Structure formats: structure tokens, C-alpha cells
Amino acid sequence: MLVAGVIAAGWVAAAGGSARSFMAVSSTPSATAAEVSTDMSTAPPAPVEAPSPSVQVPELTIMPLGEARAxxxxxxxxxxxxxxxxxxxxxxxxxxxxxxPGSWxxxxxxxxxxxxSGSNSVPATVGLASAEAVAALQNAGFVAVVETRVDGDTVPGxxxxxxxxxxxxxxxxxxVTITVAAAAPVHPTPTPSSSPGPSTTPTNSAPPAPSR
Structure with a gap:
């Protein structure tokens, strides 16, 4: 910004003469520029907090699927x-x-x-006693059928x-059919029978009485 100079004129009369002098005074303008700073930066938005868990998972074990869904x-x-x-x-x-269950x-x-799935694996039964094998099959959800086979090298049952x-x-x-060892049948050895000897029982044969 410029400020116009101010010119002052003065006449000075000197003794003994009529000379005139002209004095010019000028002032140098001084200006102060106002600096305006504008902060264009903006603060980041506050993070949105996720809602805290509010629903607890119910106990569903051993429940039919339809009931669990409901x-x-x-x-x-x-x-x-x-x-x-x-x-x-x-x-x-x-x-x-x-x-x-119980999670939030x-x-x-x-x-x-x-x-x-509605299916199951057949349990191992070979080498078990017959009663143990039947129980294992039933506990696994199967029907046990027992057959026997003579095997002289294996403990019966x-x-x-x-x-x-x-x-x-x-x-x-x-x-599920299991084959169970059975003992070989034992055939008794026949004992020889003694042949009957001659009869020693006396025969009472009295002579007929004489006729008269």
C-alpha cells in the first residue's frame, strides 16, 4: 500500500536579498502486510465402535436338528x-x-x-468273548447275529x-454276523459187552407121578 508523499514548500527570506529557496520533504511509505493463515487440515473421523456381543449361544447338543434351528x-x-x-x-x-454353548x-x-449321519462303524469284535462282542455291536447301533463253527484250536465262545x-x-x-468258536463234539468210546455163558440154573424136572 502506497502513501502519497507530502510536499511542504516554504519561502525563506534572507536578509539583504530577495532570493527564495524551495524545500521539498518527502516521506517514504511504510506498510505492514497482514498474513492470514488458513488451516485447511481436518481431523480424522472418530472410529465407529462395533457393538458388543449381546446374544448367548444356547445348548443344542443331543437335540434334533429342527429343534436346534428353532x-x-x-x-x-x-x-x-x-x-x-x-x-x-x-x-x-x-x-x-x-x-x-455359552459363547457370546x-x-x-x-x-x-x-x-x-445315521450311520456308524462296525466295532472290532474278533478275539472277544461272544457276550462281549454282542454288547459292543448293540452299543454301536447294530443287530448282532451269532453263528458257531467248530474250531479245536480256539477257546470255545x-x-x-x-x-x-x-x-x-x-x-x-x-x-452284523459274528462267527463264534465251538468245541468239537465228544463221542464216547463204547465199552465191549461180555458174551453170556451157559446157564447154571438147575432145572427142576421131577419124574411124573405113577398112575394108579
């Missing part, structure tokens, strides 16, 4: 993936869940389930074979 929906959760697994339990029975989730989260074989995967309720 329990999840009632709690505000959704059914996730289903993984079948062999078990003695009836098909579609819940065996396990992830996250586990957000509403709308999913829960994955492991459910029974011991399982010799299984059909279907051990570890075969079958539907629950399928029959």
Missing part, C-alpha cells in the same frame, strides 16, 4: 454350516456346535453344527470272524 432363531442367531459325522445317535441329532455373539451371527468286517460303515440297525 432355538437359534429364538435367540436371534442363524444356522451356519452342517457337518455330518458317524455316531450311534439317530440321524440329524446335534453332536457338537461352534462356537460352543452379535445378533444375526451364525452357529455351525456337527450332526449325526471266542469270536473268529465278523461280517461285514470291522470298520465298515453301515446304517444304524443293520445286522
Amino acid at each position: 432355538a437359534l432363531e429364538a435367540a436371534g442367531l442363524r444356522l451356519g454350516s452342517l457337518t455330518p459325522a458317524d455316531s450311534v445317535r439317530t440321524g440329524d441329532t446335534v453332536l457338537a456346535l461352534e462356537p460352543g 455373539l452379535n445378533a444375526g451371527d451364525t452357529v455351525d453344527l456337527v450332526v449325526a 471266542t469270536v473268529l470272524a465278523s461280517h461285514p468286517d470291522t470298520a465298515a460303515v453301515l446304517r444304524l440297525g443293520t445286522s
Whole structure:
């Protein structure tokens, strides 16, 4: 910004003469520029906090799949993936869940389930006593059928074979036949019988009485 110079003129009269002098005084302008700083930077937005978990996973183990699905929906959760697994339990029975019972989730989260496939593996029975083998098959969900076979080299009552074989995967309720060792029948040795000798019993043969 410029400031116009101010010119002052003066006449000075000198003694004994009529000379005039002109004096000019100029001032140099001084200006101060105001600096305006504008902060164009803006603060980052505050992070949005995730809602804290508010839904607890219910206990679903050994529950039919339909009931488990309804329990999840009632709690505000959704059914996730289903993984079948062999078990003695009836098909579609819940065996396990992830996250586990009692875990805290957000509403709308999913829960994955492991459910029974309706099949199971045949247990190992060869070498067991017949009663133990039958119990093992029944506990695994199968029907035991017992057959016997004479085997002089094995303790009677011991399982010799299984059909279907051990570890075969079958539907629950399928029959499994086990072959059990039986002792060879014992035939008694006949004792020789003694031949009868002549009879020593006296015969009473009295002579007939004389006739008169």
C-alpha cells in the first residue's frame, strides 16, 4: 500500500536579498502486510465402535436338528454350516456346535453344527468273548447275529470272524454276523459187552407121578 508523499514548500527570506529557496520533504511509505493463515487440515473421523456381543449361544447338543434351528432363531442367531459325522445317535441329532454353548455373539451371527449321519462303524469284535462282542455291536447301533463253527484250536465262545468286517460303515440297525468258536463234539468210546455163558440154573424136572 502506497502513501502519497507530502510536499511542504516554504519561502525563506534572507536578509539583504530577495532570493527564495524551495524545500521539498518527502516521506517514504511504510506498510505492514497482514498474513492470514488458513488451516485447511481436518481431523480424522472418530472410529465407529462395533457393538458388543449381546446374544448367548444356547445348548443344542443331543437335540434334533429342527429343534436346534428353532432355538437359534429364538435367540436371534442363524444356522451356519452342517457337518455330518458317524455316531450311534439317530440321524440329524446335534453332536457338537461352534462356537460352543455359552459363547457370546452379535445378533444375526451364525452357529455351525456337527450332526449325526445315521450311520456308524462296525466295532472290532474278533478275539472277544461272544457276550462281549454282542454288547459292543448293540452299543454301536447294530443287530448282532451269532453263528458257531467248530474250531479245536480256539477257546470255545471266542469270536473268529465278523461280517461285514470291522470298520465298515453301515446304517444304524443293520445286522452284523459274528462267527463264534465251538468245541468239537465228544463221542464216547463204547465199552465191549461180555458174551453170556451157559446157564447154571438147575432145572427142576421131577419124574411124573405113577398112575394108579
